Amino acid sequence: MKRIPLQQLLDLTGKAAIVTGGARGIGLAISHRLAEAGAHVMIADIDGPEAQKAAQALQANGWTVEAITCDVSQESDVKRMVQTCQETFGSVSILINNAGIFPPAPIADMTVDEFDKVMAVNTRSVFMATKYAAEMMKSEGGGKIINITSIDALRPSLVGLAHYDASKHGVWGFTKNAALELAPHNIWVNAVAPGGIQTPGVEAMQPDGQPNTSIETFMARIPMHRMGEPDEIGKVVLFLASDMSSYMTGEQIVVDGGALLI
């Protein structure tokens, strides 16, 4: 195998990336790092105006970033997202499945519709985006798919997230089997499992009155004694999107300040 010089290892020039939920929080930080590394980035978010704002802010650095309004729980939107990336940038080399929701509710109060919505946005979306993007990647000789799971894919963090934990365990299982199926096509499929990261979504989380539901309770258990920053996920995603991780597939990298140690 050709030895790539250090300066080129993180270079994504000529690659086209889709980042779902890229308008804010972790997705925005990932979009920033991928664009900085030279990728052309398509921010796909259900909040169209926020996605446009995010794209414009990154374009101000001279980077190629576009926005598309997309509800990842809708198959027609996901199909259009992949097609638009191909038409706009000429390929789909990197797919970041990041969009996700985490509305807390105890099981007794959780409705079937709420459970289904969490599964559709967090898990079914990953299947649909992988299905359409992988077909493009196969015809282009390969690609990278990175799924943002959670430490909740391994162990619960807070009471009131049973639907969320089911959805993230599902994404982790899907990641491993997709990696198995797609490796012969040079498509690497990995996951990043964040712990507590300071984002608008987490700031908006309302405790539901049950014990062990608040972010403060969770934070008190983090060995590093702080929440993570979105860029601390963005940097690890860049590692997985680059040649730095050339022999890794079907893996999940935990980025949690040590939270799973205790």
Ligand SMILES: NC(=O)c1ccc[n+]([C@@H]2O[C@H](COP(=O)([O-])OP(=O)(O)OC[C@H]3O[C@@H](n4cnc5c(N)ncnc54)[C@H](O)[C@@H]3O)[C@@H](O)[C@H]2O)c1
């Ligand atoms: N922040 C954390 O502590 C944390 C921890 C573990 C895992 N995660 C995961 O990281 C991902 C991002 O989380 P975040 O904290 O940045 O969230 P966030 O709420 O701050 O941002 C999520 C983004 O996704 C978009 N989005 C929501 N539903 C969508 C849909 N149906 N279609 C397209 N876009 C949609 C939102 O508009 C928003 O821009 C999620 O998958 C989440 O589960 C976050």
